[in-house]
Amino acid sequence: MGWALRRFPLSKAVPLAISRGTTASVEHLLxxxxxxxxxxxxxxxxxxTGHRHYAIDALQVELESVLPLLDSLDPADRGAIADRIAPLSPPARCAIDLALWDWWGKRLGQPLWRLLALPVERPIETWAVATSVTLGLASVDRVLERLQRWWQLLPASRIKLKLGSPDGLDHDRALLEAVAEAIEREGQRRQEPLELQVDANGGWTLDQARGMVSHLQAHGVVLLEQPLPAQVDPEADRLAFARLKPDCPLPLVADESCWDLTDLLRLAPHVDGVNLKLLKTGGLSEALLMALVAHRLNLALMVGCYSDSTLLNGAAAQLLPxxxxPDLDSHLNLVDDPFTGLPISADRLGVPRTLGLGIDWQEVRL
Structure with missing residues (x-):
């Protein structure tokens, strides 16, 4: 088999600011x-993620070092390939894992969700739920402007508000109050409830998180994602969630702290859900395993993204049932996305229906 690797740019229509910084554009590898x-x-x-960092240059070096070792292998021999790519970082493994799944579906003439036996042949309205859309950190006025921009683009009924502001808890509380009031007004206008989620991206201490819980509840927040910083020491990371959970009646979701099945099992007694991101899990293979185990453990699942194109989000969308x-909105905020094929109805994402991952690449734009 042959491999080709190239960079391509992704630029955001609206830069995204979280507790760790602001992103306006990135380079990804195809x-x-x-x-x-x-x-x-x-x-x-x-x-x-604050405790782990992966740079595009290093990922390219990783991939260029291992791809020649795969040339002689059968792409259908996933076991042999898995052994060769096991030492790679999760985001480097992700690129290979997705390409293998996409190739396998196309080779067999089937969409990937069918090979995974996921129930998506029913009408989208019978199983899909709305993706959340993200409001980054900024002044109150700018965050409200961003909310209105989302509502001009699609009937966003699930709003994820980033908190953990470097400006402190007073700013977090001001953002929370303003966004909650705007969502309440919009829900009354539509005569339907809208949902507010909060993601602190590890921006709070344990005491700050405990102190914010009552404010979140008072403003109708339905879940709290990664309030505490992820830690390199897995036991210290587990203990942080264990200490917060008794004081957090809201659904508590781990993101930066949860990368693979080992992390899921470590955190399961202390959280209500985990956020699967393919760049963290190393691709769909581990994410699917985690999703199936989470269901056995009665853990709820989020599927999320970074500054990802329609290709990565289309791969993650295979798991939507x-x-x-769902939290796959990054491609909706891009001005130069070179991929198409991820369906959306109102604010409900569907699963791509064509072969493999079902995502098309417009080469002319790269």
């Missing part, structure tokens, strides 16, 4: 696998 007349596509990119809280 990986192409070609064998037996079929081409599989994979994507990866750098990101920073298993997801309670």
């Amino acid at each position: 990986l192409q696998l070609e064998a037996e007349g079929c081409i599989g596509l994979g994507e990866t990119g750098g990101f920073d 298993l997801i309670r809280w």
